[in-house]
Amino acid sequence: MQKVLSIIPTYNEAANIDRVIDAVEHVAARMRSYDFSLLIVDDNSPDGTAKHVKVLQKQYDNIDLLSGQKSGLGRAYIRGLTYALKLGEFDAFIMMDGDLSHNPADIPTLLKALSSGADYVIGSRYTEGGAISGNWPLSRKINSRVANFMARKLVGITDTVTDLTGGFKAIRAEALAVIDLDSLNASGYIFQVSLLHAFLLKGFRVQEVPISFANRQYGTSKLKMRDIIEFLYRAYKLNPNAPIQRFVRFGVVGACGTIVNLAVLTLLVKLGHAEVLLSAAIAIEVSIIFNFFLNHYYTFKGYGSYPVRSRRESFHTLLLKMGKFNIGALGGAAISFTMFTLLYKLAHLNYLLADIIAIGVAMSWNYYVSTHFVWKAIDE
Numbered sequence: 001m002q003k004v005l006s007i008i009p010t011y012n013e014a015a016n017i018d019r020v021i022d023a024v025e026h027v028a029a030r031m032r033s034y035d036f037s038l039l040i041v042d043d044n045s046p047d048g049t050a051k052h053v054k055v056l057q058k059q060y061d062n063i064d065l066l067s068g069q070k071s072g073l074g075r076a077y078i079r080g081l082t083y084a085l086k087l088g089e090f091d092a093f094i095m096m097d098g099d100l101s102h103n104p105a106d107i108p109t110l111l112k113a114l115s116s117g118a119d120y121v122i123g124s125r126y127t128e129g130g131a132i133s134g135n136w137p138l139s140r141k142i143n144s145r146v147a148n149f150m151a152r153k154l155v156g157i158t159d160t161v162t163d164l165t166g167g168f169k170a171i172r173a174e175a176l177a178v179i180d181l182d183s184l185n186a187s188g189y190i191f192q193v194s195l196l197h198a199f200l201l202k203g204f205r206v207q208e209v210p211i212s213f214a215n216r217q218y219g220t221s222k223l224k225m226r227d228i229i230e231f232l233y234r235a236y237k238l239n240p241n242a243p244i245q246r247f248v249r250f251g252v253v254g255a256c257g258t259i260v261n262l263a264v265l266t267l268l269v270k271l272g273h274a275e276v277l278l279s280a281a282i283a284i285e286v287s288i289i290f291n292f293f294l295n296h297y298y299t300f301k302g303y304g305s306y307p308v309r310s311r312r313e314s315f316h317t318l319l320l321k322m323g324k325f326n327i328g329a330l331g332g333a334a335i336s337f338t339m340f341t342l343l344y345k346l347a348h349l350n351y352l353l354a355d356i357i358a359i360g361v362a363m364s365w366n367y368y369v370s371t372h373f374v375w376k377a378i379d380e
Contacts, residue, residue: 003035004111005084006094009076010040013098014047016216021056021063023104028062031108037062037090040098041080043070072227073167074191078181085177093171099216102168106211110170118207119175120199122161123168129210130163136215147231151193154235156242161206165192168211175204188227190234197238249299250367253291261287288329292322300375321374328369336362 006024010017021038028036042050042065050067057063066083068076077095084090092114096102106123113121124130126148132141144165151157151164179202184194199206236245261283268279296318336358343354 001033001035002091003037003089004092004094005037005039005090006096006107007039007041007077007080007084008096008098009043009073009080010045010049010098011043011070011076012045012047012049014045014049014052016099017049017052018056020098020100020104021053021060023100024107025060025062027104027107031111034111037064039064039066039080039084041066041068041076043068043076072187072191074184074186074188074194077191077195078184078186081176082181085173090173092173093176095167095169095171097167101214101216103212103214106168106209107170109209109211110168113207113209114170114172116207117205119172119204120196120206121170122163122166122196122206122208123170123211124163124166124208125211125213126162127208127210131210131212133212133214136213140215147189150232151235153244154232154242155193155197155239156244157193157197157200161196162208164196165189166211167192168213175199175202178202186230186234188230190227190231190238193231193235194238246299246371247367250295250370251363253294253299254363254366256294257287257291260290284333285326288326289322291329292325295325295370296321296375300370324374325370328366328374331369332362332366335365 008017008020008024013020017040021040024036024038028034038060040050040053040063042053044050044067050065053063053065057065066080068079081093084093092111094107094110096104096107102123110121110123125132125144147165148163155164157164179195179198184191184198186194196206239245264286265279265283268274268282269276272279274282339358339361340354343349343357344351347354349357
């Protein structure tokens with residue numbers, strides 16, 4: 001018989017916790033092949049949530065209560081999961097909210113996916129068959145969609161996972177034991193994304209199953225502005241190899257290359273008294289070579305899919321990539337000059353605006369060439 005622990009973090013859920021525990025216990029009683037326990041992780045709720053749990057402990061003998069200072073959803077889960085792992089007696093963990101937005105009746109579906117070989121099962125609102133109740137506020141629906149979109153783009157998680165921020169999941173204990181929970185560094189809702197990212201990096205099998213998500217009937221949402229700020233910041237910092245992070249680094253390298261170009265041109269003309277056009281050509285090539293090496297060892301370092309891989313390459317391969325990058329960069333320069341001419345001469349745009357647009361188009365071209373032709377081999 002497998003032992004399963006349902007971990008439920010709470011803060012001011014006195015109006016919900018009785019119904020949540022009763023619902024989970026009802027499901028557990030019908031699952032004869034599992035030995036269920038519950039762990040309520042309460043952040044010292046001032047509304048007396050812990051008192052309700054203590055009363056229910058007299059009715060059910062499988063409830064544990066872990067109290068602590070309020071430090072956010074993520075910290076509560078880390079505290080609960082760490083505590084549960086130290087006990088060393090469970091085969092799987094269920095993570096779910098304490099407001100009945102997650103239907104305990106879906107627990108058997110999550111556990112079935114674990115039994116089929118998955119290590120990390122997400123109860124998804126957005127996969128085929130998933131649903132959200134019609135009374136969930138439009139603002140929350142928009143927040144959820146935007147959060148999923150931002151997490152996908154900032155962290156670089158592929159479309160194979162539809163619900164990155166979902167909090168209803170089942171996790172295999174032996175897989176979780178490999179994850180360094182303290183390193184997730186997430187106090188708020190970004191914890192869900194951080195944990196998923198950690199499992200993907202380890203190469204564990206992640207699976208989604210459809211669930212019906214309901215709006216809470218009692219109490220209020222705990223989402224605050226600081227949670228949104230932390231979500232965006234942590235999501236951006238989470239995976240340095242995500243496309244947006246690479247593009248930002250690519251832009252930084254381009255700006256540095258411009259400085260190098262101007263410095264070389266100034267040195268050759270002012271100090272070396274070289275001819276201007278020849279100096280400009282040399283400055284362009286020096287800045288291209290500079291950009292190549294900075295991109296190679298900074299922008300595209302470790303460029304690849306989950307899990308991140310690294311490989312050594314020969315000097316010949318490095319020269320080949322440099323040649324491709326050089327051709328692409330010269331093509332970008334030609335595109336920039338042509339675009340500027342068309343916008344300034346024919347469209348009669350302001351020369352500064354025309355130049356900004358031309359630089360943007362050229363940068364997009366250079367980035368496309370870099371990711372699809374120059375450093376593409378790293379991702380194969």
